[in-house]
Amino acid sequence: MQDEAVKSGLAALYAVGGMAALGLTDNFVPYISERGSLWQFHFVRGIMAVAILAVLAGFGFGILRPQRVWAVAGRSLFQAGAMLIYFGCLAFLPIGVVVAGLFTSPLFVLMISALFQGKHVGRWRWGAVAVGFAGAVMVIRPNPNDLDLVAFLPLLAGVLYAIGAVATRAWCEGESTMVMTAGFFGMLAVMGGIGMLVLPGAEVTGTEGFVSRTWGPLDAAMWFWIAVQAVGSLVGIGLLVRGYQLGEAGHVAIFEYSLLIFASFWAWVLWGQTVSALGFVGMAMIAGAGAVIALRSEEPSPLRAPEATE
Template sequence: MQTTKSGQAALLALAASAILSFIDNFVAAVSEEAGLWQFQLFRAAFALPLLIVAARLMGKSLKVVRFGRIAMRSIVVSIGLLIYFASLGALPVSQAGAGLFSSPLWVALLSVILFRQQIGRIMTFAVVLGFAGALMLLQPDVTNLTLLSVMPLAAGLFYGLGMMLTRHWCADESAMSLAIGIFLTIGIVSLVMLFWVTAHPGSTFMSAPWAMPTTRFLWLTLLQAVGAVFAVTLIAQAYRIGNPTMVSVFEYSFLIFASIWAFVLWGATTDALAWVGIIVIVASGILMAQSEKRTSDAATSL
């Protein structure tokens, strides 16, 4: 029975990664229709009712245990995701995703800095390996570093910090409450920022003012919202029935799916160094997951 549940959890995690990487490939198309803040505002407006309905149908509680803590967690994770989506306006999904999936590396480093935890040699090696893989995939021009060069890694930093807050502050909160908190926060921030950029317009994805929504924009945004809700539901179920360590490893398939979808949808190819980077990041994730599992098992046996 446990083997069957593990297999189901793995398939759910793979499906969630495939859906997320698919819909994220269309953010560049969204950027041709409207700016980041308008996109995120409409995305949140579409997603929130869907999440509430999904929670009711699945019998999931939406009760918030500690409002202040879930609010802080929502703000931190939302910053990471907004930076990630801003990156998608100019970078391929696999490159922006490499930064977001550097979050376990930041979690390990923050655990040492903030909580004085000892991470061991294997975890240290995995952190270095994962960072090297992220650089292989991002391939920054060290002679001409720009804000865009470091944005994906900044997304990973905030997302990783958010995952730490999830573990230490929000362990008693339901997965649906956490998801709703993020979409609600993103919606509020996007509304405020949309007013700002409309009053002070620019020409980039992040600074584009309000534009009359086109049919294409609405359909692309609805696709994003529906896909995100499906993916959140699938990954929540995967973590519910499967081993969290194993599920987290399968989430790294996002980077592989992102490259595959980019080729299928747009004919965009991924070079050899980037593929090596993907393999290195996945290997790093497996090492970190196994190291964390051994640490957890050792603590349980005491």
């Protein structure tokens, strides 16, 4: 019993540590968006991450050979698409709003499971979905007189990530964490490369041009911040994966919501971004809804590393 309690405590610490790393490194994106390109960022960061994983595999810390290439690629397509939207939104919206939108993913997982997989969902979890979406509206605070659809893009990221989470279990059983992590970053590199080739590359200065630019200066400062983001993402996901290896998935998933706190805290420290009282209430509602879904589901849906439960 004591060993189980120690494992649960360590799992929580690993999960919170992973979220702390991601909450900090995601706040470094404005250093990149000021002069860089969303597509360049994902292309370079994806190659860096896959290269790091290849070195680790070369030293015997895992394998990079998928059992089903199509399954890993399909799952990666949805989750990479979610992250493409997520990081693109960081140039235009407060990080608290963007993270909150992404954290609606478990709500969409539940809806997909019920509507398309025929799984039974009780009133507690349907109630959690309603509370979670009400919280998302409170965070986004859409103004009917000046409706900005960009504010709803984080919800689209949540939808894509939810589809990827469902695909992880439906298609990728038996695949290693390293394979799916490499597939995720590799797909982001491919998407970045396609964006650089297809888009016209409008030259807009400042963060407003982050999405429209196709290439930016790769000087020492840019290399540094992209490398920090790549390593920070791998460290954060790695800690989270370790947490899921040690603890009960439903309980560990709850600690992922600490990302809302860390991301908002560092956004305030680094950029002076603040969250309204109503926004904090909305975040709490999203986190509470996710916790209810995680605790009352046989297969809880962790957000940033669903492969960890395999």
